[in-house]
Structures are given as C-alpha cells and as structure tokens.
Amino acid sequence: MSTTRPGQAAFEVAYLGPPGTYSHQVALGLYPDYRDNQASSSKVTLIPYDTITQTAASILSASAPRRLALLPLKNSTHGIVKETEEFLASSPVPVETIKTVELAVRHALLVNSKTYERLQQVKDSDRPLSDEALKSIEKVYSHEQALGQCRHFLDSHLPLTSSQDGRINVSSTALAASMIAKDDSGTMVAALASDICATKGIYEGLKVARAGVQDRDDNVTTFILVRAREEGQR
C-alpha cells in the first residue's frame, strides 16, 4: 500500500530552479505555506533541480519514495516541452499525474544595469527603452520554450539576435536571468524571463527593458505534478 499520498505524510516536490523560474512560481502557488516553511510546520519540502530532465528523473530514485515532480508539459504558443515529453515517453516505471495547473506566462526582456545604461544612450531612448535602443542587443539567453514563445518579438525587435549564436538556450529562464546579471563581457546581452527576477531583487542589478514580450497575450503553460507509481499500484 502507498504511504506517500500528499496530505498523509511529509513529502518532497522537485521543481526546475533556480529561484524565479515559472516552475518555482507554480510550486509556491501550490504550497503557499512553504514560503514561511520552518521545516517542522510544513509537510512539504521543495527541492530545486538544474534541468527539467533531472527534476523528472528524481522521482525514480529508490531513495526518494515520497517525491513528486512539478513539470512544465505544454505551452499554448510553442507546444510540447521536449524534456518532459522525452521523460514521459522513456520512463522505466509508469508515471501518474496527480494535478494539472495552468499558468499565464508573461515574459520580460531583462538586461543588467550596464547594458541598460548603454541602451539609454541610444538616440531617442528613454524609459521605457525605445525600439531603436533594443535593436542594439546582440545576444538573448533563455529556455528554449521562452525563446519560442517570443520568436516574433525577437525577429522584429532584436534583429542582431537572428545571427548564429544570437539566441542561446539554457536550462531555465531564471538561469538566463542570473547569467546576464553577472555578465561583464561587454556584449549587449539580455534574457527572457519572468519580471520577478528583476523586480523582486532575486538577481541583483537586473532591469526590465521591456515587459510582456511574449508573442501572444493568451500565452499559457500547463504544468503537471507527477509521481512514479509504486509497486503494487501498477
């Protein structure tokens, strides 16, 4: 018999980190008391992983029998999330979906303060930065899904990023934000991520160059909360 049902025993939820990912926001929405979690007062422990594949695979570990994983499954603009699809298709044990959650996803174009200052010097640029200023951005980092969800914006507003190596896939939107926050290469770099990475001070020195840059206003990502079905349940 299972002893791992949420509500019956302490359990862990794996999600795609670092702080500021959309996955993190969904996890906090599902487990709001986690915010003030004093370990003893909550039955839930949220565990960040670096990639969606690692997040998903963590439910297969024999040492993690009380483990759920929160996975982005599909997006209304850009379709299926590849890493999740590959995991579900290749999992050696059946995977059960416990809950489905939808999140309206609004991406922001983030830059670090140095880049922001340089963009402000471009003719006609002020707050918010003008279209003319955005055209000097050379590279944009994000998760493959976010780059896909903003493709038309990038094509029309950041033409330099259409060149080879101009759009760089990394394992999450928040990782992209943290990378550009630290970037001192002198290249004009940006990230597509949630504006909270800048506005809630999650990564220091980030500025919102433009908010709401997803191609569609009705952009929604569906997440699933899953677990590996145990012996005896199969």
Ligand SMILES: O=C(O)C(=O)C[C@]1(C(=O)O)C=C[C@@H](O)C=C1
């Ligand atoms: O990178 C993140 O912030 C995630 O949570 C991943 C992810 C995804 O894989 O679809 C989740 C929601 C958005 O669609 C963009 C990225």
